Amino acid sequence: MSVIKTEDLTYTYSIGTPFEKTAVDNVSLEIEEGALVGIIGHTGSGKSTLIQHFNGLVKPTSGKIYIDGEDIWGKDVKIRDVRFKVGLVFQYPEYQIFEETVYKDIAFGPKNMGLPEEEIDRRIKETAELVGLHKDNLYKSPFELSGGQKRRVAIAGVMAMEPKVLILDEPTAGLDPKGRDKILGQIKEYHQQKKSTVLLVSHSMEDVAKFADKILVMNKAKVFCYEDTPDVFKRAEELTQIGLAVPQVTRVFNRLRQSGIDIRTDVYTTEFARKTILEYLAKRGESNA
Amino acid sequence: MLKDITIGQYFPGNSVVHRLDPRFKIIITGVLIAMLFSADSFIGLGVGVIFLLISFLLSQIPFKLMLKSLKPIVPIILFTSVLNIFFLEGVTIFKLGFLKITVEGLRTSAFMIIRIIALIMGSSLLTYTTSPITLTDAIERLLSPLKKIKLPVHELAMMMTIALRFIPTLIEETDKIMSAQKARGADMESGSLLQRAKALTPILIPLFVSAFRRAEELALAMECRCYQGGDGRTRLRQLHSSGADYFALGLSIVFFDLVLLLNCLMG
Incomplete structure (x- = not known):
């Protein structure tokens, strides 16, 4: 069963003023339970607004959202419970940290859920380890930590709520390549450990290509496509047309193809590129022999 | 919700009123306020209102927008009019228990309502037709004589x-932090007053932290560009006064005189 389902979801800002703008336009979509989905699109393509619908922070102008088959704006649904089910990590989440210690800050979400002390303690220790926070840091003030570490604290704060769906809005923005890979790796690990659904909003095709099973491409407030990762990159040309950069390796393979070399183009990671080239060379060696 | 608050509610345009020198606009607004306060009859008040309406029509500000600026003072208007209607002594025209309505009460409350509305409209007209930056520029220039008594006018304007x-920026930031804490299950809408006040901590602390961070960054950026205050500083936008400005100022003074004259005649 799909964990998130939307029907003709539309959201329009500032209705009736000159600034009226449709940020999400007629989106119907089903996200399967347990998937790791990458969401890409330009700034202003509506991806941030879309994900804020999933945990009820934004109420749609029209259309419906179902989480676990339940209409979240239905009569008997408490929107707060939806937020515990769908955890959302905002962009630059380190700016929402407020507690005296890292431990207390991670505890904020689980405490709001009304969990017992021991359970909260277990979750904090588990998530802290998962995101690579050292035990000694748990009792420090979060404001003493480095930027990258603060980001981990903030992400752990949402992970500790153990939501069924975890959504992260550009979790790697402003990090160096090493920190980026590390955080993405930890998110993937969380996904595998908890078997939860993870949605990852990103600007970087490379990141999404490396980690996501499926990709949702947003363009001008609409869903451009929602397919398995390899299938999305088969459409490299269309993606380039709507102004999204495909991964560099994919571009190389497209150029090879254009210059008359008979090679597949749904290549989007360097590892797979290596394999493809070796295969191709082996094949050519055979036919030459 | 937070985005609906407008401070510095500039409405861009290119009307005669928009183009007036902001220094003159501030002075004229002052004259208008003096007019409204010194008028002690309906006719005198009417003269002030006519002056206001002329400027309002010239400014091409939509009427709807003007009404919006009056919304926040509706409680004040209601409060003063109720006080005036029921508690002024005079010729009674209606009585119910201890409540009574008098002719004088009705008159005074109508007078007060018109005066308050005109005051708010007048000052809104200033902020609608002048961008906040131009406004502070003008204030700086108007206050510059005070530099002589060592008042840091430029610094204050800055x-x-x-x-x-x-x-x-801070409103946007507050919105974002509120959403982020709500996503973590923060409950700001229910509970006792104390609980609600406590629920503000997760919003206020990050907001303060980010305000300090921004201030530090801004100070550094200003220093990098060798900012050193008002001395010897030239301006990108020079304020020029023209004939139209003097004409508008003259007109406002004529209206003011008219109000004073009416006061003498009626009194």
Whole structure:
């Protein structure tokens, strides 16, 4: 069963003023339970607004959202419970940290859920380890930590709520390549450990290509496509047309193809590129022999 | 919700009123306020209102927008009019228990309502037709004689400019932090007053932290560009006064005189 389902979801800002703008336009979509989905699109393509619908922070102008088959704006649904089910990590989440210690800050979400002390303690220790926070840091003030570490604290704060769906809005923005890979790796690990659904909003095709099973491409407030990762990159040309950069390796393979070399183009990671080239060379060696 | 608050509610345009020198506009607004306060009859008040309506029509500000600026003072208007209607002694025209309505009460409350509305409309007209930055520029120039008594006029104006500049930024930031804490299950809408006050901590602390961070960054950026205050500083936008400005000022003074004259005649 799909964990998130939307029907003709539309959201329009500032209705009736000159600034009226449709940020999400007629989106119907089903996200399967347990998937790791990458969401890409330009700034202003509506991806941030879309994900804020999933945990009820934004109420749609029209259309419906179902989480676990339940209409979240239905009569008997408490929107707060939806937020515990769908955890959302905002962009630059380190700016929402407020507690005296890292431990207390991670505890904020689980405490709001009304969990017992021991359970909260277990979750904090588990998530802290998962995101690579050292035990000694748990009792420090979060404001003493480095930027990258603060980001981990903030992400752990949402992970500790153990939501069924975890959504992260550009979790790697402003990090160096090493920190980026590390955080993405930890998110993937969380996904595998908890078997939860993870949605990852990103600007970087490379990141999404490396980690996501499926990709949702947003363009001008609409869903451009929602397919398995390899299938999305088969459409490299269309993606380039709507102004999204495909991964560099994919571009190389497209150029090879254009210059008359008979090679597949749904290549989007360097590892797979290596394999493809070796295969191709082996094949050519055979036919030459 | 937070985005609906407008401070520095500039409405861009290119009307005669928009183009007036902001220094003159401030002075004229002052004259208008003096007019409204010194008028002690309906006719005198009417003269002030006519002056206001002329400027309003010339400014091409939509009427709807003007009404919006009056919304926040509706409680004040209601409060003063109720006080005036029921508690002024005079010729009674209606009585119910201890409540009574008098002719004088009705008159005074109508007078007060018109005066308050005109005051708010007048000052809104100033902020609708003048961008906040121009406004602080003009205030700086108007206050510059006070430099002689060692008042840091430029610094004060700069502080005002920066404060105005950061209001929308901080509102946006508050919105974002609120969403983020709500996503973590923060409950701000229910509970006792104390609980609700406590629920503000997760919003206020990050907001303060980010305000300090922004201030530090801004100070550094200003220093990098060798900012050193008002001495010897030239301006990008020079304020020029023209014939139209003097004409408008003259007109406002004529109206003011008219009000004073009416006061003498009626009194």
